[in-house]
Amino acid sequence: MPISVIVPNALTPYTRGVGTLVLDERCATVAEVLAALAMRLPALTDRVLTEQGEIRRHVNIFVGEESVRFLEGLETRIDDETTITIVPAVSGG
Amino acid sequence: MARTAATSAHAAGDVIVLVGTMKGAFIVSSDASRRKWKIDGPHFPGEAVYSIAFDQRAGRTRTLVGANSNHWGSTIRLSDDFGKTWTGPERQAVRFPESSGLSLAQIWQITPGRAADTDVVYCGVEPAALFESRDAGESWAPVDGLLKHEHRQFWMPGGGGLCLHTIIQDPKNSQRMGIAISTAGFYRTDDGGKSWSPRNNGVRAVFMPNKYPEFGQCVHKVVNHPSRPERLFLQNHWGLYRSNDWGESWQDIANGVPSDFGFAMQMHPHDPDTVYIVPIQSDQFRVVPEGKLRVYRTRNAGDSWEPLTGGLPQSQAFENVLRDGLAADTHETAGIYFGTRSGKLFASADEGESWKDIGGTLPPVCCVKAAVIGSS
Numbered sequence: 001m002p003i004s005v006i007v008p009n010a011l012t013p014y015t016r017g018v019g020t021l022v023l024d025e026r027c028a029t030v031a032e033v034l035a036a037l038a039m040r041l042p043a044l045t046d047r048v049l050t051e052q053g054e055i056r057r058h059v060n061i062f063v064g065e066e067s068v069r070f071l072e073g074l075e076t077r078i079d080d081e082t083t084i085t086i087v088p089a090v091s092g093g
Numbered sequence: 094m095a096r097t098a099a100t101s102a103h104a105a106g107d108v109i110v111l112v113g114t115m116k117g118a119f120i121v122s123s124d125a126s127r128r129k130w131k132i133d134g135p136h137f138p139g140e141a142v143y144s145i146a147f148d149q150r151a152g153r154t155r156t157l158v159g160a161n162s163n164h165w166g167s168t169i170r171l172s173d174d175f176g177k178t179w180t181g182p183e184r185q186a187v188r189f190p191e192s193s194g195l196s197l198a199q200i201w202q203i204t205p206g207r208a209a210d211t212d213v214v215y216c217g218v219e220p221a222a223l224f225e226s227r228d229a230g231e232s233w234a235p236v237d238g239l240l241k242h243e244h245r246q247f248w249m250p251g252g253g254g255l256c257l258h259t260i261i262q263d264p265k266n267s268q269r270m271g272i273a274i275s276t277a278g279f280y281r282t283d284d285g286g287k288s289w290s291p292r293n294n295g296v297r298a299v300f301m302p303n304k305y306p307e308f309g310q311c312v313h314k315v316v317n318h319p320s321r322p323e324r325l326f327l328q329n330h331w332g333l334y335r336s337n338d339w340g341e342s343w344q345d346i347a348n349g350v351p352s353d354f355g356f357a358m359q360m361h362p363h364d365p366d367t368v369y370i371v372p373i374q375s376d377q378f379r380v381v382p383e384g385k386l387r388v389y390r391t392r393n394a395g396d397s398w399e400p401l402t403g404g405l406p407q408s409q410a411f412e413n414v415l416r417d418g419l420a421a422d423t424h425e426t427a428g429i430y431f432g433t434r435s436g437k438l439f440a441s442a443d444e445g446e447s448w449k450d451i452g453g454t455l456p457p458v459c460c461v462k463a464a465v466i467g468s469s
Contacts, residue, residue, distance in 0.1 A: 010165065013182040046185045047165035050196035058164045088164040 003027060003078065005037065006085040007044065014044040030061060031074035033084060048086060058089040103154075103175060105467030108422050110430050111156060112438060113142030116456035118158050120176045125465075127428050127442040130451040136176050144216065144417070146203040147464040148229065151211040154466070157230050159200030159216065167200050169216065171230050180231075187216060187224050187233045193240060195220050202417070203230075204260040207267060217257035221248060221274040223286070236286045244277065244291070244308055251275035251311050251330070258416055259315050263322040263339070271315060271325070271340060278310035279327065281340050292340030299331045314358040314416045318365035326368050326395065328358040328416075330376065335395045346395030351382040357419035361444075362427050366394045369401075369421070369429060369445060371414040380411040388419075388431065390445050404448035405439065412437070417460035423468045432458025 005021040012019055021041075027033045031053075038045040048059055053074075055061060061068045062085040068076045078084070103109065106125035112118065117135030137160040144159035154173060161167040168185040172178060189195040199219040206213030214226040216233065223236040239257075248255055252275075259273035268285045271292070278293040291308035298310045311330035318324070327334040327343065333353045334343040347353035352372040361367035370389050374382045381387060385407045387400040413434040422428040429441045438452025438461070 043182050043184050046188075047162075050166070051189045051191060052194065052196050053191070054196070056164065056166060091163060 003033060003080065004083045005033065006083065008086060008088055010088065011044055011047055011086065014047060015041055026080070028077060029074065030063060030068055030076045030078060030084065033078065034074070058091045060087045060089050061085070062087065103466045106424075107466045108424070108428060109147065109175065109464055109466065110420070110422075110438070110440070110451075111145040111147060111460075111462045111464075112432055112452070112455065112458060113145040113158070113417075113460040114432075114436070114456035114458050115141050118142045118145060118160070118176075119452070119455060120156070121438065121452060122175075125424065127422075127424075127440065130440070132452060133176060135456075136179070137170065141199075141459065143459045144200045144203045145460050145462050146205060146214075147462060148205040148214065149464065149466075149468070150205060150208060151229075153229065155229060157203045157214065159203055161199050167197050167218075169200060169203065169230060169233070186231065187218060189222070189235065189240075193235070195222070198254060199256065201256045201258040202260055204262075207262055207264055209264075209267070215260050217260055217272060219254045219256035221245075221255045221257040221277060223257055223260070223272055225286070238282065238287045239272070239280070239289050242280075242289055247309070248274060248277040249309070259312070261315055261317050261322075261325070263317075264319045265322060269322075269339070271317075273312040273315050273327075275313065275330075276309060276311040278308045279312050279315055279340055280308075292336075293343070294341065295343035295345075296327065296329055296334055297332050313356045316358050316360040316368065318360050321365040324365065324394070326358060326360070328355050328370060330354070333370070333395070346391075348396060349398045350389055351387075355414075356416040357414045357431065358416075359419040359421050359429070362421050362423040363425070364392070367392045367444075368395065369419055370398075371419060371431065373413060379413050381413070384409050384411055386410040386412050386433075388429070388445055388448075401441075401445040401448075403446055404441075415459055417462075418458055420461040420463040422463040423465045428463060430461050430463050432461045434458065 003023045025036045110121040117138045119134030123130045140160040146157045148155040156172045158170045171180045202217035204215045214230045216224045224233040261271045263269040271281045280289040281292045296310045314328045323339045325336040333347040335346045355373045359369045386405040389398045419431045432438045436455040439448045440451045441448045
């Protein structure tokens with residue numbers, strides 16, 4: 001199965017309205033998934049990563065049910081059936 | 094850029110007051126009488142708008158907004174129809190190069206360039222840097238001379254972060270420009286941005302062991318008038334100053350103000366001797382002194398200041414006005430406007446003599462800009 005990336009509603013303006021993106025490319029890490037997405041949807045990855053390629057402070061990325069902050073970050077390894085979920089952190093005011 | 098058609102009309106002479114708040118932008122408008130106001134917004138609800146500008150050069154009616162999402166970062170959005178439609182979605186155009194090691198945190202200032210350079214726009218950001226657009230705000234590039242400044246390693250963030258919040262220009266000299274950074278002080282370029290020198294001689298830094306360093310002052314705002322660009326007025330983190338020589342030297346002008354601490358400062362649109370400020374009690378208690386909401390005005394370039402209180406609460410008004418919270422329109426009898434941290438928006442149609450609350454209760458106000466339609 002291909003890799004799926006679920007994006008929050010707030011980011012669907014940058015995915016042409018699509019809530020779940022499906023990647024056919026072979027990607028070994030979360031970083032590679034985001035790089036593949038950046039080729040197609042750079043406005044999406046702008047909102048997820050800083051100019052330095054780091055995950056924005058108030059953005060969480062989950063591989064399956066685990067936040068990559070508690071795994072290997074962007075270098076977290078994935079397989080072909082992984083579901084990645086991008087979620088805004090519970091923060092604000 | 095994605096943009097849908099439709100233009101909402103305003104007649105020549107109408108006034109628009111652009112208000113950036115912690116929860117979005119509002120466009121407040123009136124006819125030339127400035128008696129009745131209409132509030133449109135919020136635009137970008139939930140996003141903090143620290144910078145806003147209106148550009149009427151080359152026949153444009155372009156509103157530029159620096160909007161910051163706590164989650165998704167900062168971007169500049171454009172509207173040519175008074176907020177009916179905005180550019181987007183697109184890439185975030187204000188971006189540091191990867192080689193800089195920096196990431197954009199906030200857009201603090203947007204300033205159209207000189208009248209002759211109709212497509213040039215500048216923005217000041219956090220971490221402190223100046224960006225330039227040569228296509229009226231669509232795309233941006235950092236000004237390298239400041240990005241790679243040798244002092245950068247010594248600049249320290251103020252309470253709001255290490256922000257470049259002030260950009261002033263010289264209509265008589267296209268190579269000269271000034272910027273202010275909290276906390277780095279005032280810098281000037283005389284070669285179109287290639288090199289920048291600190292110009293803080295006489296400006297105090299109360300929080301440093303050396304009270305008069307070459308740079309490192311916490312300058313809150315600097316203004317000048319296009320008819321007399323060499324004369325600058327500066328509201329400091331403690332201290333009110335004037336320079337008669339484009340910042341070569343500074344003189345204290347805190348003559349008769351209840352406090353020389355404050356943030357906001359606004360030049361009169363037509364009179365180079367008239368400046369408005371809102372004194373704040375202290376850095377430890379950032380509200381207006383004595384709970385009296387007073388705008389102060391000088392009409393003699395700072396030799397004396399007078400309080401303007403007509404219609405403003407004079408007791409239990411523990412308000413604060415941020416550095417870009419004070420603005421003026423360009424009508425012959427200038428309208429003056431300010432917004433407070435508690436979300437009030439006040440307007441004066443008579444140069445500050447009398448004031449009226451025109452905004453109801455908005456989110457905390459970060460910035461206010463005003464313009465007369467059809468006027469540059």
